[in-house]
Amino acid sequence: MLSSLALLATGLASLAQAQSQNSTFYNPVLPGWNSDPSCVTVPEWDFTTFCTTSSFLMFPGAPVYATKDLQHWKLASNALNRPEQLPELNLNQGNQNEGIWASTIRYREGVFYLITSYVQFYDWGPMILLFTTTDPYDDASWSQPLIIENPANDIDPDLFWDFDGTVYMSVAAGIYISEVDLETGAATDPIRVWNGTGDRNPEGPHIFHKDDYYYLLIGEGGTELNHSVTIARGESATGPYYGYENNPIQTARFTDWYFQTVGHADLFQDRNGNWWGASLATRSGPEWEIFPMGRETVLYAVTWEEGEWPILDPVYGEMTGPLPATNMDIPGDGHWITDPDEVDFEPGSSLPRHWGYWRPPHTDLFEVSPEDHPNTLRISPGSVNLTATADYVPAEDTLAFIARKQSATAFNFTVDVEFEPTLANEEAGITVFLTQLQHIDLSIVNLPACNGTRNIPRLRLRAEVSGKVDEVAPEEVLIPVPRSWRSAPIRLSAAAVTDTEYVFGAAPAARPEEYVELGTASARITSGGSGPFTGTIMGAYATNNGGQGETPAYFSRWRYHQVAQKIDHDTWIPV
Ligand SMILES: *[C@@H]1O[C@H](CO)[C@@H](O)[C@H](O)[C@H]1NC(C)=O
Ligand SMILES: *[C@@H]1O[C@H](CO)[C@@H](O)[C@H](O)[C@H]1NC(C)=O
Ligand SMILES: *[C@@H]1O[C@H](CO)[C@@H](O)[C@H](O)[C@H]1NC(C)=O
Ligand SMILES: *[C@@H]1O[C@H](CO)[C@@H](O)[C@H](O)[C@H]1NC(C)=O
Numbered sequence: 001m002l003s004s005l006a007l008l009a010t011g012l013a014s015l016a017q018a019q020s021q022n023s024t025f026y027n028p029v030l031p032g033w034n035s036d037p038s039c040v041t042v043p044e045w046d047f048t049t050f051c052t053t054s055s056f057l058m059f060p061g062a063p064v065y066a067t068k069d070l071q072h073w074k075l076a077s078n079a080l081n082r083p084e085q086l087p088e089l090n091l092n093q094g095n096q097n098e099g100i101w102a103s104t105i106r107y108r109e110g111v112f113y114l115i116t117s118y119v120q121f122y123d124w125g126p127m128i129l130l131f132t133t134t135d136p137y138d139d140a141s142w143s144q145p146l147i148i149e150n151p152a153n154d155i156d157p158d159l160f161w162d163f164d165g166t167v168y169m170s171v172a173a174g175i176y177i178s179e180v181d182l183e184t185g186a187a188t189d190p191i192r193v194w195n196g197t198g199d200r201n202p203e204g205p206h207i208f209h210k211d212d213y214y215y216l217l218i219g220e221g222g223t224e225l226n227h228s229v230t231i232a233r234g235e236s237a238t239g240p241y242y243g244y245e246n247n248p249i250q251t252a253r254f255t256d257w258y259f260q261t262v263g264h265a266d267l268f269q270d271r272n273g274n275w276w277g278a279s280l281a282t283r284s285g286p287e288w289e290i291f292p293m294g295r296e297t298v299l300y301a302v303t304w305e306e307g308e309w310p311i312l313d314p315v316y317g318e319m320t321g322p323l324p325a326t327n328m329d330i331p332g333d334g335h336w337i338t339d340p341d342e343v344d345f346e347p348g349s350s351l352p353r354h355w356g357y358w359r360p361p362h363t364d365l366f367e368v369s370p371e372d373h374p375n376t377l378r379i380s381p382g383s384v385n386l387t388a389t390a391d392y393v394p395a396e397d398t399l400a401f402i403a404r405k406q407s408a409t410a411f412n413f414t415v416d417v418e419f420e421p422t423l424a425n426e427e428a429g430i431t432v433f434l435t436q437l438q439h440i441d442l443s444i445v446n447l448p449a450c451n452g453t454r455n456i457p458r459l460r461l462r463a464e465v466s467g468k469v470d471e472v473a474p475e476e477v478l479i480p481v482p483r484s485w486r487s488a489p490i491r492l493s494a495a496a497v498t499d500t501e502y503v504f505g506a507a508p509a510a511r512p513e514e515y516v517e518l519g520t521a522s523a524r525i526t527s528g529g530s531g532p533f534t535g536t537i538m539g540a541y542a543t544n545n546g547g548q549g550e551t552p553a554y555f556s557r558w559r560y561h562q563v564a565q566k567i568d569h570d571t572w573i574p575v
């Protein structure tokens, strides 16, 4: 009887398998800087899959995306959305790679758990933070984080509930496991359970139980070209774990594939029971020179037979797999990741939730639709410009900059700005930005006339490249704002038509036909260097460059149009 039931079950499972047809999808599924993905599918929330990615210094941070069909992805919430949840984010030393590193998202008995680490380089000592919510679509419902002890003093925390209710936290490097108390944050002395296959940086652990085994999935080789996914299993959550003889189970190293650095995986099932994985990858080819979007999230089908090791499909731009049926029934006012930005700052509106700041903002610098300038975003000048000098103090110096991610290889970003500077060095404009040491700015800046008697507003295109060894900035372009353009909004644009270069231009907003191309800059400037883990963002800023200027800039008609994705060496697809 038992065996015929088992046979029936196997028969049903294979029937379900046979009926789920494969369809085509494209990577990356979370285009633009979205590294270290962690995902969970929640039957109680209509089998929605929720994924989170690393946000480093961006605020709001710890984004959670939701999808029901693995094709359409919407921002559900940002777990980190109030400065008081993590005051440290504004107290760091100015290093460009501090902040929220790799997280794990899990669900249990009505509660979503997002466990992550806050990293600062002053004395290392990563802080482990546990955010919880019962409503993943509501920023406000995400908790103040519980600080969890970090006896292994390491990063990339994972949470796993064993059958007896014991909760285990595993962290990098060499994988350590502690028992944790989710009420008090206490963690027991860690056990070092697996060192991986011997490659460097065994990290990003996730534990699963399937059939008769506990599986420990990790990343190895470092998050660059040698990155890989390896796996071990054992009969207890605390090990011993035995590595799989055919590791790595996923990598792009030593290949000529366009998607490189593939690793740091998490696995999950969809509503039909099919297994999937998400990893990070970089669209760079093995040259790995130009990759302004940094590390992005890719999706692939996973075959995981009973009692066997999982088989992860290799990562390409064009993929196939047994996708769930199309379903865009996702609540909330979050942004669908492939939608354009068409933002007009209407009175009473809020800023889109997928926009963010480099560290928690001084909110009084930003006002939507002020009374004297409706339908604009007023940005008052920050005391510092976008370049961090040696004496930059994040908590004191004000940075007036708001941005969204570059999320397509080819795009056109335009914003109108009305700016009537009076003092020298007052500046407002748009930027293509990787870090405070690598950015390309197109602005209106007030500079003294050659004879020094008065200031003249100029259009200036310049790049900061000090964060990248051997990078040469293109020559600065500086031209007076044409007289006929003054005292009216000017449309500034940054666009990419190839994967290697940005094009910058300007026009009077009322007469776009007078568009002038000001110059180009290589996308290598915003690839790697001082931002090896992050990706390019772009947005608007205002600064007095350390002077006395107080003139605000009024930004309006913000448009970000995603045009096309490059998904292989010679293949582009429209967005
Ligand atoms: C991992 O490596 C460390 C240092 O080499 C060693 O002490 C430890 O026994 C290893 N642990 C395992 C589980 O292999
Ligand atoms: C990648 O691996 C190769 C060969 O194993 C090694 O020579 C190289 O230094 C590694 N590169 C990095 C960035 O770890
Ligand atoms: C569907 O995709 C999965 C995952 O790539 C693969 O294992 C399976 O063979 C495919 N099925 C068919 C009928 O092509
Ligand atoms: C970007 O948009 C602006 C304004 O619509 C237009 O003038 C410009 O030609 C576009 N740039 C590119 C490279 O498509």
Ligand SMILES: *[C@@H]1O[C@H](CO)[C@@H](O)[C@H](O)[C@H]1NC(C)=O
Binding pocket: 449, 450, 451, 452, 453, 454
């Ligand atoms: C200085 O230059 C400005 C603009 O070019 C001009 O209007 C002004 O007359 C000049 N002043 C003197 C003293 O030459």
Ligand SMILES: *[C@@H]1O[C@H](CO)[C@@H](O)[C@H](O)[C@H]1NC(C)=O
Binding pocket: 384, 385, 386, 387, 389, 545, 546
């Ligand atoms: C940025 O501000 C610093 C002073 O804080 C100044 O030295 C530097 O010249 C400014 N950069 C630009 C491009 O104006």
